[in-house]
Amino acid sequence: MSLLDETVSVPRRTMTLFFMIDTSGSMAGSKIGAVNDAVVNVLPMLDEISITNPDAEIKVAALEFSTGCNWLYNEPKLASEFVWQDVQANGLTSLGAACEELENKLSRSKGFMQSASGSFAPAIILLSDGAPTDNFEAGLAKLQGNNWFKSAIKVAIAIGDDADKEVLAKFTGTNEAVFTVHNIDALKQIIRVVAVTSSQIGSKSSAAGDTTKQDQVISEVQNAVDNIDGAEVATKVDGSSYADDWD
Amino acid sequence: MKELNTGDKISLLNGGFVTIKKELGRGGQGIVYLVDMNGQPKALKWYHNSLDQAFYNNLASNVMNGAPSPAFLWPERITERQKGSFGYVMALRPQNYYEFGNFLLAKKSFKSFQAMMATAMKICNGFMMLHRFGYSYQDLNDGNFFIDPNTGDVLICDNDNVMPQGEKSGIMGKARYMAPEIVAGGIPDKYSDRFSLSVILFMLFYANHPFEGAKVVACPCMTEAYEKKFYGSEAVFIYDPNNKTNLPVRGIHQNVIRRWPVMPAELRETFIREFSPEMLKNPQSRMIEQNWGKLIASLRDKLVVCPHCGEETFIDEAKPQCMNCGRDVDVSKKLKLGLRTLLLTNGTRLFIDFDNTPDARVAINPQDRNMLLLQNLTKDKWTAETPSGKVKSVEPNEFMPVKQGIKIGFNAQYKGEIIINNQ
């Protein structure tokens, strides 16, 4: 095709999977160990999806947050090239700052969404065990104004009972996208299920949305969660939010 | 005509002058400038072409007579003829008032139904006073109305074409607002003004023109011939029960499609009657301004604050459910005012007379949450008579209880009685 000569580039499309990992002090020990283990093991699975998927390649970016926040690498890496370095747990829980940092990078001109992403929304997986210690509302508000975030698949994994599930539900937009785990095994399994499902669904070409990708991910993960011991799904919200008669 | 420059001094008829500051805007007829008149900022409309003496005289006499009602941004002074033309001075339009056209396109919306009702009432009153003064409007279009979306306050501008009834000023308004007989070539008068009023009220409530439905959508380009048909000889009301050829179209007339079922039945019935083929042909039987006022008051009487969700809702006594949350609203407590029934619920403001200042407020007794109170928001003392014959007075800002059988004299004109239906 002379019209598609060397002067014309048709890039491969990319879907980016973001891990936002709570590395505050309370995650120390077996929890952070489980996270490290789970991510290391899920990367090859993501790579497989990337290779066999004709629609898009999958890139991974990881943001750890404790007292401050920090990207593991300065740009998203292909799953096959992503070398996971174990993260350590120490400090506070600056989820607000992490939201702002994520919002910075969810941009085409100066962020991570540069490489010809065509029409793939990113997937964002938030892992946390506790409540934020900074101004989370402000950070989230900024994030919610971002178009990429609005279209993203958002899932949160709450680790243990101390996790502030309301906060996580605010992040994902629905408490159905918040999955709680109570033991280490469940944690590992769910990280795997969520990452794989988000990548599979996220990187498929879909049409003008009926069921959003987020909803598809939620329903598939819910099905899988039934089989994971120690993991639970949030119950459906009661539709009527009105107070009773005041008399 | 030369355009005016900053610093130019324009002399006024009967003495005085204004100094040009800068241009504010321009339209088909002339340019509007910001001017200074004795230290006061005002607006000056300066015509592109020098219009004839008849126009000048009419304008001068309008200035002499003053505005028929506060709704009108009226010419205050007329200039002398100079620099090849002339103009008139008026007050500046305040900030935060938006052209009616913005509301039609839903670029701006009323903050509340209350505000919408206030606009409707003020426009009605304005028309009534206009006709009492013997004028007719002539050049009505959506550019004439400026509305504050928060309060519903409205100012009617571009009043230079207001004429005594029966005279034709030569400026023809848009066919959309003209009565069918005027589209056909007749002379505007108070009857055709009433038609325009009904169109404006319809557009205020439903943000859609009463004749613009499927028929009008058929042509890609509105020509004069089509206009004469759709707004004149073949005008069909979009919700005419006997003629379904002009129903509103999905995607285009969304405003009326959504609002028609939501606004009270009273309103629907009125418009169906006013725009029926018989009525269109009968200018003399069109509803007079006073009756539009009564209709709007009646709507306001049913506009309450839902005690459950806090949103405004119209209440149909037969099926008293909130429009927003669907829950039942207690309509047992009412104020009967002649033929009117005002619903009493906590938070509701009552409008006894036909202006836009609330006259009473309904509140809950903090000591007995089952009892409602009525607060006097007027400047006059109310006289209340209990069922046992005791006479009490309610000073301005004072509260009185809402109890069965109490008669209230609000002023010489309005007297009401509290009725409580116990379930």
Added chain:
Amino acid sequence: MRCFDFHCQGESHKATDKVCQDYSYSHIDENGLAIAVVCDGHGGKHYFRSDVGARFATEIIAKNVREFVSNIDEAMFVGQPFTQQAAIQTEIDRQDFRKEKPIDIAFRQLFGSIIGQWQQWIEQHASDNPLTEKENEHVEEQYKKEFLSGYKLERIYGCTLMAYVSTPKYWFAFHLGDGKLISFDQEAQWNEPVIWDDRCFLNKTTSICDSDALNEFRYTYQGDGGFPVAVFLGSDGMDDSFGEETNLVNFYVRVAKSLVKDGFDATFADVKETLPVLSKRGSQDDMSIACVYNEEALKEALPKFILWQIAITKAGILKVNSKILEATDRRNELEEKVLTLEKDKIALRYAQNDIDRAYTEKQQLVKKMNILLEEYYGKDYVLYQDEVGERPKERQQVWRMDDHPFRVHLVWVENKNNRIEL
């Protein structure tokens, strides 16, 4: 003035046996009226007759635009500068309210007639054409029910639309939904003349089947004598294949060049062959393109088009140069250290990878550059060269003395003259 248009089934549609849901149209009338239209029917399972919707929209637009142009008072356009009108929601978001002029009212009338007649046509189509066997088999129960109930029938036929219209005295363009409308001027500068609607993002789009469709139209017009040299309309299958907009523009430039150099017939044949390939390599989606251009003006602007391509290739080269330099610095820094931390060892590996990748990209860009330079300057062109070069500089390890006597360590140095330095 000349025009062409083409639409074809997307790769993913072929796989699922779904017809092409795009439609395109272009024509130059005898009186000099040029029309180009592209409509894209929605792809989801809900929209199982959007191919019909797209075709109807295209036909109605062409018909109504002709009636509009022949009845409208030309004086409304003549003398008007380049004027844009955003979708109503965009105006509200920006709190920038424009006063309605007669020309805006006229456009609203045109758009209303398009929506209204489209609605009539699809309702008629639904009543004349009950569910086919294939539809009964493949369409989900809930959508079949919707079709039979007639409720919100428009969704099943829903599509986006865009059009460009020019007469000898003025031109206008309007757009509802996604896809891209790109224009080129005499300086080969490109533009998106119609204001974008932010509600069209990733795979979401506004549509003729929306309840607020009339307010979602956005349009632009000009009547002061300024005309684009070429206008390209493309459905989102096109721009999704290219990702970044400059890649898409570059493709259109390529087509423009071909129109001048190889002529209309050869180029059109090329376009027809290329689009399916593009779909396969790129978006997988249905592809449609429509183009209106001025032959002489395009020919005159040809050298400027090549210069534009040279400029963006140069910009790309500069970008990859800085990537190379930055990665090289990173690598060199890490090499200086004695690496004990796993983190640093990984970072070193990554740095080296980045350098290699950047150089590969550089080589491709330089190849591109040379092709373009030859095109512009002819056979005597000078090959592209710069400081950073196209391949990593040769290095080798040599021993260096430590500060501590009798200790040496290995360092990398550039092998400039094939001699070993000490």
